[in-house]
Amino acid sequence: MSRYYRHIVLTDEEIPLKKWMREHLQLTNRQISRLKFQPDALMVNHQRVYVTHLLQKGDLIEIKLESDRPPLPLSDPLYPLTVLYEDEDLLVLNKPCGSVVHPIHAHYHDTLLIQASGYCAKKGETVRLHCVGRLDKETSGIVLLAKNRIAAQKLTEQRNSQQSQKTYYAIVEGVMEKQNDVISFPMMNDPAEPRKMIIHENGKAASTHYSVVKQFCDHALLAVTIKTGRMHQIRVHMKAIHHPLIGDVLYGGKPYPRLCLHACQIVFYQPFTNERISISAPYDASFQKLLVSSIR
Numbered sequence: 001m002s003r004y005y006r007h008i009v010l011t012d013e014e015i016p017l018k019k020w021m022r023e024h025l026q027l028t029n030r031q032i033s034r035l036k037f038q039p040d041a042l043m044v045n046h047q048r049v050y051v052t053h054l055l056q057k058g059d060l061i062e063i064k065l066e067s068d069r070p071p072l073p074l075s076d077p078l079y080p081l082t083v084l085y086e087d088e089d090l091l092v093l094n095k096p097c098g099s100v101v102h103p104i105h106a107h108y109h110d111t112l113l114i115q116a117s118g119y120c121a122k123k124g125e126t127v128r129l130h131c132v133g134r135l136d137k138e139t140s141g142i143v144l145l146a147k148n149r150i151a152a153q154k155l156t157e158q159r160n161s162q163q164s165q166k167t168y169y170a171i172v173e174g175v176m177e178k179q180n181d182v183i184s185f186p187m188m189n190d191p192a193e194p195r196k197m198i199i200h201e202n203g204k205a206a207s208t209h210y211s212v213v214k215q216f217c218d219h220a221l222l223a224v225t226i227k228t229g230r231m232h233q234i235r236v237h238m239k240a241i242h243h244p245l246i247g248d249v250l251y252g253g254k255p256y257p258r259l260c261l262h263a264c265q266i267v268f269y270q271p272f273t274n275e276r277i278s279i280s281a282p283y284d285a286s287f288q289k290l291l292v293s294s295i296r
Contacts, residue, residue, distance in 0.1 A: 003088060003127070003148050004043075005272055009059040017042065018051035021063070025272070026157075031150060038064060065089075065148035081119050084142065085279050089151040089271060091116060091129065094281040097140040097258045101131055116145055132156055133166070133229065138247075141263025142166065142281045146271075154271035159229075164268035168224040169283065170210070170234060171260035171290050172243040173253065176220050180211035183237040187230045196250065197232045199240050206230045208237040214291070219246060221291060223264075234261060246290060258286050 005025070021027045027035075032051060035041040042049055043062040055061065082094040093116060095101065101112045113129055120127050130152035132144040146152035158164040188203030190196040207227040214221045220243070224234055232251070238244055239251040247256035262283045269276055 003065045005061075005063045005065055007061045009055050009057055009061065012057050014054045014056055016051065017044070017049060017053045017055055017061070020055055020061070021051075025063070025150075026154065027150065028153075031153060035063065040064065065150045079115070081115060082281075083119075084281055085277065087270070089147050091120070091145040091147060092266070092279055093143045093145065095135055095140055095143045095263075097138060097284065097286075100137050101134055101143060112143060113145070120147070133159060135263060136232070136259075136261075138259035139168075139261045139263065140258075140284065140287070141168070142266045142279060143263075144266060144268070151271040155268060158268055158271075162227065164266065165225060166263055167265040168226075168234060169213070169262045169264045169287075170222045170224050170238065171219055171246045171287070172222060172238050173219055173246060174243050175218075176212050176215060176222075176243065178212075180209070181241075183208040183210070183241060185237060185240050187233065187236055189231075197230065197236045199236065204228070204230060206233050206237065208234055210238075219290065235259075256286075256290075258284075260287060260290060262287055 007024070018032055021032055036051060040048055041064040042051065044053055044055065044059050046060070046062070079096070083091065084094055085092040093112065095112055099112050100110065113131060117127075117129055120129070125147070127147040130146045130149060132146055132152055132155040135141065135143055144155065146155055155164065184205070184207050185199040186201060186203035187197050187206045188200045190198045205228060208224060209226070210222045210224045212220055213223050226233055235245055235248050235251050239248075244251050244253035246253055246260040247258050248260075249255055263281065264283065265278070265280045267276070267278045
């Protein structure tokens, strides 16, 4: 069943539907244009209307938030999902380390997106989930999924405009010289090894802010935020200042059962009600172990 956004007009002023969608839902002209050509996507008082329709007080507006695309193929659940938050537009999960988010040729049925689609289907929700942002396979923590395309687009706009913010915990090697700092080295793909990133003056801008949460004798727990979302950004920037992440052997870190990077908190706004939402995600036992002991 398609998800509709419903609203009753309360103002006396007549206003075209297109203008109302731009002002109240912050939809772009492109998003509105897509809706125009979908059957029953724009309804007023249960009747299909054009975007030029003049709204009046008491009108019931109904806007379809997702095109009639089939949901992703499902599979039997392979592991329990940890749901941190859910409403009719959003699903927020705590991704375990080692789980792949998006289906690819080497991973399909075991990916977080397919497992989450199965979770929704069991509740009778035939939605096509959209991932807002991404986490590497080795990184654990918060993954934000939208249950319709418009919600995904609005959340992506929040991320790009810095209205939403994700915070990471990183455990790095050594004793930090500064309690907080901003790392701003440009990055690019390594020509010799495409799966890696390197610092290069011709790379794309990247900005990483860290602050020390707790310093241990030979490692430190950092709270990290990023203004850009380059692949492996935190990992590459920490290596560049000679404090690689524990477990990050790809970038020179000491071996450990897992990469010590965890998306621990996200703050964003519900895409239709504008409610501020703050969510935290606990880390696992192997991450916790390094917060009470030294590196072996």
